Amino acid sequence: MRKGRFSEEQIIKVLKEHQAGIPIVELCRKHGISDATFYTWRSKYAGMEVSDARKLKALERGRPMRSVADIQRLPSPPQPVRPAQGQQQANGTGLDDNRDKR
Numbered sequence: 001m002r003k004g005r006f007s008e009e010q011i012i013k014v015l016k017e018h019q020a021g022i023p024i025v026e027l028c029r030k031h032g033i034s035d036a037t038f039y040t041w042r043s044k045y046a047g048m049e050v051s052d053a054r055k056l057k058a059l060e061r062g063r064p065m066r067s068v069a070d071i072q073r074l075p076s077p078p079q080p081v082r083p084a085q086g087q088q089q090a091n092g093t094g095l096d097d098n099r100d101k102r
C-alpha cells in the first residue's frame with residue numbers, strides 16, 4: 001500500500017480546513033481523496049499540530065538509530081561451530097550409524 005502521497009503537514013492542513021467549516025465532500029473532491037481516507041486521517045491526526053505528527057511518526061518507526069559508540073559496545077556475534085575436516089560422517093548427518101545395525 002502506498003503511503004507517501006501526502007505528508008503529515010498536508011494531512012493536518014486538510015483537517016484544519018474541515019475544522020474551519022468546509023464540508024468533507026468538498027475537501028475530498030478538492031484534494032482527490034476518498035471520504036474513507038479523510039476519516040482515517042481524522043482518527044489518527046485529529047487535534048495534532050505538525051510537530052506532534054512528526055513525533056508520532058518517529059515513534060511508529062521503532063527504536064532510534066544507534067550511534068557508532070553503541071555499536072562498538074555490543075558483543076560480537078558467536079561464531080558457528082564447524083567440524084574439523086575428516087570428522088563428519090559419510091552420510092553428512094554426523095549421527096552415529098551403529099544404532100541402525102541392531
